[in-house]
Amino acid sequence: MSAKEGKAMKWGRRFFLIGISLFAAVAAGCEPSHPPTAVTEVGKNEYIFNMGVIITRGSRSFIPLNISGEPAGNVEKIFGVLAKFESENPNREIVFWQIEKKQRAEGSRAYIDGIWVEHKEKKK
Numbered sequence: 033m034s035a036k037e038g039k040a041m042k043w044g045r046r047f048f049l050i051g052i053s054l055f056a057a058v059a060a061g062c063e064p065s066h067p068p069t070a071v072t073e074v075g076k077n078e079y080i081f082n083m084g085v086i087i088t089r090g091s092r093s094f095i096p097l098n099i100s101g102e103p104a105g106n107v108e109k110i111f112g113v114l115a116k117f118e119s120e121n122p123n124r125e126i127v128f129w130q131i132e133k134k135q136r137a138e139g140s141r142a143y144i145d146g147i148w149v150e151h152k153e154k155k156k
Contacts, residue, residue: 114149
């Protein structure tokens with residue numbers, strides 16, 4: 033290897049290391065984004081409900097939960113957020129709701145995306 037080739041390899045390594053360092057610095061500065069959730073557990077069976085993340089179009093709403101586990105293990109959260117939805121929307125009556133969940137692979141933990149809600153105006 034000639035001196036010229038050796039010098040070029042040295043500069044190549046430097047640029048590579050600078051590039052890796054910049055990438056690492058940027059990646060370390062990025063905070064992981066957390067998906068919105070309508071319910072946050074603050075203690076054993078104590079929750080804070082955030083109704084501001086609910087998406088409503090006409091007679092349908094989506095309540096994002098973004099929580100791990102099966103619905104049977106999150107009954108208090110699910111029923112709590114539905115009750116809060118009803119109390120925050122006294123003019124709406126829930127006529128149907130369905131949980132949106134997924135499990136990425138067999139043996140992996142289930143994940144609850146949220147609740148689809150159909151509602152209608154309450155009769156006076």
